[in-house]
Amino acid sequence: xxxxxxxxxxxxxxxxxxxxxxxxxxxxxxxxxxxxxxxxxxxxxxxxxxxxxxxxxxxxxxxxxxxxxxxxxxxxxxxxxxxxxxxxxxxxxxxxxxxxxxxxxxxxxxxxxxxxxxxxxxxxxxxxxxxxxxxxxxxxxxxxxxxxxxxxxxxxxxxxxxxxxxxxxxxxxxxxxxxxxxxxxxxxxxxxxxxxxxxxxxxxxxxxxxxxxx
Amino acid sequence: xxxxxxxxxxxxxxxxxxxxxxxxxxxxxxxxxxxxxxxxxxxxxxxxxxxxxxxxxxxxxxxxxxxxxxxxxxxxxxxxxxxxxxxxxxxxxxxxxxxxxxxxxxxxxxxxxxxxxxxxxxxxxxxxxxxxxxxxxxxxxxxxxxxxxxxxxxxxxxx
Numbered sequence: 001x002x003x004x005x006x007x008x009x010x011x012x013x014x015x016x017x018x019x020x021x022x023x024x025x026x027x028x029x030x031x032x033x034x035x036x037x038x039x040x041x042x043x044x045x046x047x048x049x050x051x052x053x054x055x056x057x058x059x060x061x062x063x064x065x066x067x068x069x070x071x072x073x074x075x076x077x078x079x080x081x082x083x084x085x086x087x088x089x090x091x092x093x094x095x096x097x098x099x100x101x102x103x104x105x106x107x108x109x110x111x112x113x114x115x116x117x118x119x120x121x122x123x124x125x126x127x128x129x130x131x132x133x134x135x136x137x138x139x140x141x142x143x144x145x146x147x148x149x150x151x152x153x154x155x156x157x158x159x160x161x162x163x164x165x166x167x168x169x170x171x172x173x174x175x176x177x178x179x180x181x182x183x184x185x186x187x188x189x190x191x192x193x194x195x196x197x198x199x200x201x202x203x204x205x206x207x208x209x210x211x212x213x214x
Numbered sequence: 215x216x217x218x219x220x221x222x223x224x225x226x227x228x229x230x231x232x233x234x235x236x237x238x239x240x241x242x243x244x245x246x247x248x249x250x251x252x253x254x255x256x257x258x259x260x261x262x263x264x265x266x267x268x269x270x271x272x273x274x275x276x277x278x279x280x281x282x283x284x285x286x287x288x289x290x291x292x293x294x295x296x297x298x299x300x301x302x303x304x305x306x307x308x309x310x311x312x313x314x315x316x317x318x319x320x321x322x323x324x325x326x327x328x329x330x331x332x333x334x335x336x337x338x339x340x341x342x343x344x345x346x347x348x349x350x351x352x353x354x355x356x357x358x359x360x361x362x363x364x365x366x367x368x369x370x371x372x373x
Contacts, residue, residue: 005302006292008258015260053300054256054292093259 004089009056011067011094013046022068026194029203034156034167036143039064039199057086058111061196062139066109069135072096079118080110082139106132111139114176122191130188133206141171143197152177153213156204167202169195177212184209231325231339235318236307238342239349246338247317255320258302259290261312284308289315293323301326 012018021043029037039061047056047063056063062082070076074097078087091097100106105122114136125133142148144167151170154177157163172195183190183206190206204210235243263285270281289305289312303323305315321338324330 005258005290005304006300008292008302010256010258013257013260015262049256051256051294 008093009090010046010049010054018043018045019068022064029201030205031160033160033204033208034165034202036145036200036202057090058082059139059196060199061201065137065194065196066091067094070095070097075100075106077105077108079108080112082109082111105134107135109137113173114138119179124186124189124191133189133191135192137194140169140195140197143195143200143202144168155211155213156208158208181210232322234339234343235321237346240314242342242345243314243317247320250320254294256292258292261287261289261315263287263310285310287312287315289319291319291323293327295327295329299327
């Protein structure tokens with residue numbers, strides 16, 4: 001146990017201020033779907049230690065987001081490149097959150113592409129209790145409002161967007177976005193999506209309608 | 215030095231020094247902790263104050279009941295030894311004293327480093343244990359002076 005602890009990655013230097021500042025950024029991202037938000041150095045203070053052995057086992061924005069939103073009552077499922085003991089132990093130590101197996105997922109975090117094996121398990125909530133649905137956090141290769149190599153461009157409409165907005169995401173497959181489009185007819189059931197990349201993040205709540213550009 | 219992580223013996227030694235540190239008087243603990251340089255330490259979990267439910271049993275028997283909440287301060291630090299060996303130290307103390315929790319965590323981390331273990335056991339843990347034992351003896355003596363033994367006399371049974 002002590003050996004693991006000795007190699008544990010760092011968390012926020014100041015947990016209260018780090019979580020408050022990150023939460024404010026997430027709030028902004030959720031209320032303006034698809035807009036790009038950067039986490040300031042003061043929000044992520046502590047997550048980029050000089051000593052590389054103390055780096056958190058995931059990207060900066062993913063670390064800050066999970067440290068902010070998880071606690072002992074949040075069952076989380078880790079997938080993709082995040083499905084490892086280091087990430088599990090780090091989340092358990094800093095947030096108290098326990099990992100759950102894939103049944104009826106409420107919160108899932110992963111790095112890399114999302115596949116059908118995962119999205120078929122995500123809870124969509126019910127018409128009576130849509131809030132009991134899953135929130136999906138994905139670490140992608142890059143986010144931009146400009147064309148990206150290997151990126152898929154999305155045109156967004158809906159609450160929080162005046163006319164339309166453009167978001168380009170590199171690292172998620174066409175199949176994933178087609179699945180996301182099919183969910184749109186299920187509203188108010190659905191999945192809220194938070195995309196992170198390095199220090200950036202963007203949110204696509206279920207109310208956002210997306211059109212995949214050619 | 216035994217392997218602190220794995221053997222039962224190692225664990226018992228660590229439990230012993232953590233208990234000694236947790237019961238040590240603040241002034242003495244401060245003096246020992248101030249003597250340590252800050253350089254080799256990084257905070258893994260900054261000192262934080264929380265509540266814990268203390269449970270008890272009457273006369274050490276029967277069902278446990280909730281005695282009440284107690285404040286606890288905890289802290290985790292990491293120490294990098296001269297050879298680069300990493301050790302994580304934890305400090306848990308009753309009450310709301312953040313500095314004390316961090317001092318204990320630092321001493322615990324250094325006690326796990328082979329190069330500091332023996333010196334610290336001799337210079338810090340042994341005197342602190344002696345001081346705590348002395349205080350307990352003094353308190354016990356004070357209490358014992360007013361001790362009353364209640365005895366129930368049974369009536370003599372008729373022959």
